[in-house]
Structures are given as structure tokens and as C-alpha cells.
Amino acid sequence: MLKLLYFAWLRTKIGIAEERVAVPEGVTDVAGLIDWLRGRGDGYAEALANLDVVKVAVNQEYVPFTHPVAAGDEVALFPPVTGG
Amino acid sequence: MLKLLYFAWLRTKIGIAEERVAVPEGVTDVAGLIDWLRGRGDGYAEALANLDVVKVAVNQEYVPFTHPVAAGDEVALFPPVTGG
Amino acid sequence: MSVRVQRDDFDIGAELAALSDGDTGIGGVCSFTGLVRDLHPQAGEGPGTVRALTLEHYSGMTERQLEAIEAEARARWPLSSSLIIHRYGRMEPGERIVLVACASAHREAAFEACRFIMDWLKTKAPFWKLEDTSSDGARWVDARHSDDAAARRWE
Amino acid sequence: MSVRVQRDDFDIGAELAALSDGDTGIGGVCSFTGLVRDLHPQAGEGPGTVRALTLEHYSGMTERQLEAIEAEARARWPLSSSLIIHRYGRMEPGERIVLVACASAHREAAFEACRFIMDWLKTKAPFWKLEDTSSDGARWVDARHSDDAAARRWE
Numbered sequence: 001m002l003k004l005l006y007f008a009w010l011r012t013k014i015g016i017a018e019e020r021v022a023v024p025e026g027v028t029d030v031a032g033l034i035d036w037l038r039g040r041g042d043g044y045a046e047a048l049a050n051l052d053v054v055k056v057a058v059n060q061e062y063v064p065f066t067h068p069v070a071a072g073d074e075v076a077l078f079p080p081v082t083g084g
Numbered sequence: 085m086l087k088l089l090y091f092a093w094l095r096t097k098i099g100i101a102e103e104r105v106a107v108p109e110g111v112t113d114v115a116g117l118i119d120w121l122r123g124r125g126d127g128y129a130e131a132l133a134n135l136d137v138v139k140v141a142v143n144q145e146y147v148p149f150t151h152p153v154a155a156g157d158e159v160a161l162f163p164p165v166t167g168g
Numbered sequence: 169m170s171v172r173v174q175r176d177d178f179d180i181g182a183e184l185a186a187l188s189d190g191d192t193g194i195g196g197v198c199s200f201t202g203l204v205r206d207l208h209p210q211a212g213e214g215p216g217t218v219r220a221l222t223l224e225h226y227s228g229m230t231e232r233q234l235e236a237i238e239a240e241a242r243a244r245w246p247l248s249s250s251l252i253i254h255r256y257g258r259m260e261p262g263e264r265i266v267l268v269a270c271a272s273a274h275r276e277a278a279f280e281a282c283r284f285i286m287d288w289l290k291t292k293a294p295f296w297k298l299e300d301t302s303s304d305g306a307r308w309v310d311a312r313h314s315d316d317a318a319a320r321r322w323e
Numbered sequence: 324m325s326v327r328v329q330r331d332d333f334d335i336g337a338e339l340a341a342l343s344d345g346d347t348g349i350g351g352v353c354s355f356t357g358l359v360r361d362l363h364p365q366a367g368e369g370p371g372t373v374r375a376l377t378l379e380h381y382s383g384m385t386e387r388q389l390e391a392i393e394a395e396a397r398a399r400w401p402l403s404s405s406l407i408i409h410r411y412g413r414m415e416p417g418e419r420i421v422l423v424a425c426a427s428a429h430r431e432a433a434f435e436a437c438r439f440i441m442d443w444l445k446t447k448a449p450f451w452k453l454e455d456t457s458s459d460g461a462r463w464v465d466a467r468h469s470d471d472a473a474a475r476r477w478e
Contacts, residue, residue: 005226007294007296009308057294060232062292076226076294078226078294078296079296079308079311080291080311081292081296081311082295082297083225083265083266083293083297084265084290091379091381092451141384144381144383145384145387160384160449162381162449162451164446165446165447165448165451166463166464166465166466167378167380167409167420167421167445167449167450167451168357168421179336180335180336180339184336184356188356188417189417190417191417192358192360192361192362193370194358195357195358196355197355197358199354200352200353200433201352203347203350203351204347205428206347206348207347207348209428262344262345275355275357275441278355279437279441283434286430
């Protein structure tokens, strides 16, 4: 199982802030996870359409799309940050 | 008459903070004024020995040693500033 | 060194006094306070447009990122102490959002470190602003290219 | 814009709040506070050496110079408001000497202007520090070459 978190407009487009999912065996990295998520519904597809504006953290650290994901990971998807 | 002001170690070396002086006719600029002041006593000579560490303001504005001085001016001599 | 992520406002005077209290080797303290603005120039909108701002954040990762940024600043400059406070939740125009403060023996280090922390915070700390606007309701604020450029200056 | 030369201490929190009060176009406030240190590294002396500092100034010219420096900052950067408070008289280690604060729509302008004012103030405002030291009594502080270099950066 993966713990998935969505923030800001990714959250509002997908419609939920958090979910736990069991991903297919073929999903081994962030890019694969995003591909799989896009097939889960229009909200996901729309939120993840343009990866130029999607950032990823695995276990609360920024990672590239090539980063592996494994059972037990906390994976967060969110837009570029705008605090301060 | 000129109003002369001395600050910091120039003041302590000369021994006074302020004086009004009538300068000889030949004294027309800051350099001439300083030359004339050096002859007024050891404290003046010592305070004005090294002009690399003497700053001048005429009427509360920084000026170079070539700046004219005239009756009624307020001339201040002081070391490089160390505030802030 | 200290990082706080909180809903409540903070007292700048008390925070800055605490930062240098008891350390008489400190020559200067540089601080930056970020405030909620009521306008949105990027969208071509003038004063009065933004009625409120809601800051969402990634609890847990936010603290880790801010601590990492502060640690980086302390590795780069000789700081005596430092502080980052960032608020989340709903705020109105004029309210304080963030306070960064750096104390050092030397003013150059205090200025540089404070600016560095703000620049990295703007591009790395997981906060997102949702504006409540009079023109088109709730709107997520877009990231600014100028913030990316400012952060890259330090790399 | 505001310049104050005074003997008394000041309240940073109140000053910074007043600087941005009522102007919701301000995005950030940068401040620098200078403090009395109890050491004198240039003289190779460690903590505890400086018992007190007395700041002498050229009343009249000081205000004119600070106003000119502030005006120059406002000509160079888009500031919403700015403040310079500088104390004179006797102060002990840890006491506040100077506060410079700049408010702007943009943090870059607030940081740059605040640092500019401090750098110019250090080389142009007619203040002189007399240290009361435990090693050799009263001693006028020498100007620092690094301050001259910092001021020249802006010319």
C-alpha cells in the first residue's frame, strides 16, 4: 500500500486530500505511479495533465519522477509552492 | 567669523568642541583653514597631522579640502564615522 | 535555531528580542516579515481585489524543509541564532504571514542569510496560497518565475 | 518616510507595525537592528572587553545625512515606507543602537534598500563610537575598511 497526498489545486481537481492505494506490480517509480493514477478518472487525468507544474515528494523529501516508489511510502503530489 | 566644530578624537585632541574664529584673509578654502589651524597649538597640529583620517563638512555637507570657506560658514572637522 | 509553523500571529518585537537575548557577541539582526497584500498585480488587479488568503501546507514536510533551509543558512554564514515562523490558515490583508530573522556578529551575514532563507522558503517550503478574490472567487496563486530565479542565485 | 535621532531606546514591534499599518499593498518589511557588542575582534579582544559604548554625533548634520540616505534609497527602489532610528549617548552591551526598516510590495526592494541604507549610514552618518573597555579604558573605534567597501558597492 502507498499513502498518497494531494495539495492545493491537485487536491481540488482530484477531489480528495489523501488516500491509500495498492498499485499494480508494474508500478515501480513516480512516473509509473502518475501514469497509473491518470487512468483512475477525469479528475486525476486533469490534475496530472501537465507535469511541468507537478512536484513530487516521497517520504517528505523532493524527488524526481524517476524516483522509485515502494509499499509503505508516503507520496505527495502538489503544484509549485507559493508560500512566504 | 567662522564657526568651527570638532568631533570624536579630533575634539579630544584639540580640547574643545566648538569655537568661533576670525581667519586671516589668505585663508579661502578648507586646506588653507587646516594649515592655519595647525599653527594654533600642539593639540591642533596633532589632531590635523594626518588628513587621511580627517573629514570635513561645510554647512553640514561633506566637502573636499579644496572647498571654499567664507565668513558665516559652519565648518566641522572629524574622523571617519563609526556609527550604525 | 528555531522553526515554527503555526496558525496564530506572532509578536515581532518579542521574537527579535528573544533572538539576541543574552548573547552580547551579536552585532546585528536582520528580519523579514511577509504580509498579506490585497492586490494581485500578476493578474492585472489593483487594490481591494484580494479579500483574504488561505495558506495550505504539508504538515511534517513543511517543518523538515524549513529546518533544512535554516541548517543550510547556518552552514553558509556565521549566525549566532536564527528563526523562521510561518503561519497557515486564513489571513486578511495586512496580516503577517512569515517572519525570518538572523542574528550575527556581522551585518553582511545577517542580511545574506535572511534573504537566502526567504528565497529558498519561497520555492521549497510546501505552502500554497488560495486567494479569496472579489473578481473571480477562490483562486490558487501561481508560482512566480522571479522566485525561481531568486532561489537559483544561491545554488 | 521617517528619520529619528534620539537618546532613548525604541520598540521594534511597534515601529514595524506602524510602518506597514493601513497600507495593504505592502508585501514585505525588511529590518536591520544594530546592537552593542561586548567584544572588539579588530583589536584582538574577546567577550567582556567592552563595558559600554558612547555614541557622539553631529546634531543637525546627522538628520540631514540620514534624510539624504533615505531619499536616495527611495529614489532607487519602490518603497512604500521606510524608517531610520539611530540612538546616541551611552549604551551597554546588548542594547539596540540603530533600526532601519523598509517596506515594499516586493521583498527584493525591501532587502536591497535596507542593506543600502545601513551601508551608507555606516560611512556617511556623522556618528562616532567611544568604547569603555576593560583593557585600556576609553577608546575611539576606528573606521573599518570593510564598511568603505560595502558602501562603494552601491556607487
